[in-house]
Amino acid sequence: xxxxxxxxxxxxxxxxxxxxxxxxxxxxxxxxxxxxxxxxxxxxxxxxxxxxxxxxxxxxxxxxxxxxxxxxxxxxxxxxxxxxxxxxxxxxxxxxxxxxxxxxxxxxxxxxxxxxxxxxxxxxxxxxxxxxxxxxxxxxxxxxxxxxxxxxxxxxxxxxxxxxxxxxxxxxxxxxxxxxxxxxxxxxxxxxxxxxxxxxxxxxxxxxxxxxxxxxxxxxxxxxxxxxxxxxxxxxxxxxxxxxxxxxxxxxxxxxxxxxxxxxxxxxxxxxxxxxxxxxxxxxxxxxxxxxxxxxxxxxxxxxxxxxxxxxxxxxxxxxxxxxxxxxxxxxxxxxxxxxxxxxxxxxxxxxxxxxxxxxxxxxxxx
Ligand SMILES: Cc1ncc(C[n+]2csc(CCOP(=O)(O)OP(=O)(O)O)c2C)c(N)n1
Ligand SMILES: [Mg+2]
Numbered sequence: 167x168x169x170x171x172x173x174x175x176x177x178x179x180x181x182x183x184x185x186x187x188x189x190x191x192x193x194x195x196x197x198x199x200x201x202x203x204x205x206x207x208x209x210x211x212x213x214x215x216x217x218x219x220x221x222x223x224x225x226x227x228x229x230x231x232x233x234x235x236x237x238x239x240x241x242x243x244x245x246x247x248x249x250x251x252x253x254x255x256x257x258x259x260x261x262x263x264x265x266x267x268x269x270x271x272x273x274x275x276x277x278x279x280x281x282x283x284x285x286x287x288x289x290x291x292x293x294x295x296x297x298x299x300x301x302x303x304x305x306x307x308x309x310x311x312x313x314x315x316x317x318x319x320x321x322x323x324x325x326x327x328x329x330x331x332x333x334x335x336x337x338x339x340x341x342x343x344x345x346x347x348x349x350x351x352x353x354x355x356x357x358x359x360x361x362x363x364x365x366x367x368x369x370x371x372x373x374x375x376x377x378x379x380x381x382x383x384x385x386x387x388x389x390x391x392x393x394x395x396x397x398x399x400x401x402x403x404x405x406x407x408x409x410x411x412x413x414x415x416x417x418x419x420x421x422x423x424x425x426x427x428x429x430x431x432x433x434x435x436x437x438x439x440x441x442x443x444x445x446x447x448x449x450x451x452x453x454x455x456x457x458x459x460x461x462x463x464x465x466x467x468x469x470x471x472x473x474x475x476x477x478x479x480x481x482x483x484x485x486x487x488x489x490x491x492x493x494x495x496x497x498x499x500x501x502x503x504x505x506x507x508x509x510x511x512x513x514x515x516x517x518x519x520x521x522x523x524x525x526x527x528x529x530x531x532x533x
């Protein structure tokens with residue numbers, strides 16, 4: 167027998183990570199770390215990025231208020247993930263198809279759904295499932311949007327659509343779910359035009375990233391599907407946008423799918439249903455992420471350039487919040503979605519059991 171191990175598995179294990187350093191343009195001290203990418207943005211672009219992040223944070227705050235007032239159904243907080251969400255969606259075109267997960271409602275609205283539709287979706291109303299935008303409704307089954315995206319991507323290819331792709335999101339937890347690999351594998355094998363985004367916000371509800379998977383990065387989970395992947399500073403909207411745009415260009419040129427892992431953080435609870443982050447993480451763990459806040463770093467750059475002020479931001483927030491209040495009023499005035507209607511929509515021909523249920527609910531509803 168040889169003295170040396172036949173295979174040095176430990177050495178292989180220590181060298182598993184084949185993903186390069188996360189791409190960043192602006193660090194948490196608002197210092198430019200990639201001048202070339204930074205210079206590719208005009209002042210107007212920078213202001214636009216800031217406005218979108220302020221919009222998303224205002225949406226979060228106002229929607230949480232609605233939720234506390236009992237006016238929402240399911241809502242997944244997005245505070246902290248503004249750069250990751252706005253940066254990626256703004257690099258897409260209206261012709262692209264969005265397959266969102268439940269935390270991707272802000273992207274859904276940016277992609278063309280109305281806020282009213284998004285609120286109706288939250289309430290489980292049927293009108294919250296009929297977007298004019300090229301999008302499916304947000305997926306609750308984690309990882310499943312990756313499979314939908316692979317199918318939509320293949321459809322785009324078969325239809326010969328040239329300047330279009332399917333883009334989709336999952337979380338760190340979603341990458342531990344078989345569906346996400348199956349979707350990537352299918353898209354890789356068929357060279358389907360799909361952009362897979364993983365928003366790694368550190369937690370799947372209360373389970374930290376390190377307990378879900380031993381993979382050194384989540385980006386490398388694409389490698390086994392033959393898909394190039396990259397990590398990006400998910401608290402830096404300039405990096406998120408630049409990388410998503412580069413990925414889009416590469417995909418629509420006919421090169422097949424790409425996966426992006428954004429390194430971000432969910433500041434609050436998993437959902438408005440009321441889990442308590444204090445039970446699974448400490449203030450000391452949270453603080454370094456709050457210090458990386460995506461709005462703070464871009465705000466500083468803009469203020470230095472005299473392109474932004476507190477006053478201007480306050481006015482925008484008021485304006486945005488007024489639009490959310492309008493939207494919820496409109497959602498309140500949507501026709502009532504009856505249980506009997508929901509049952510009738512389930513199958514084209516109801517089962518005998520469902521027929522009985524429909525009759526039972528119709529009797530109740532007519533009282
Ligand atoms: C297939 C499946 N299993 C379990 C759940 C319950 N569940 C809802 S959200 C969630 C955690 C998902 O975490 P992650 O993918 O990191 O996304 P995040 O909520 O952090 O955005 C789980 C386990 C689910 N919705 N679907
Ligand atoms: Mg997560």
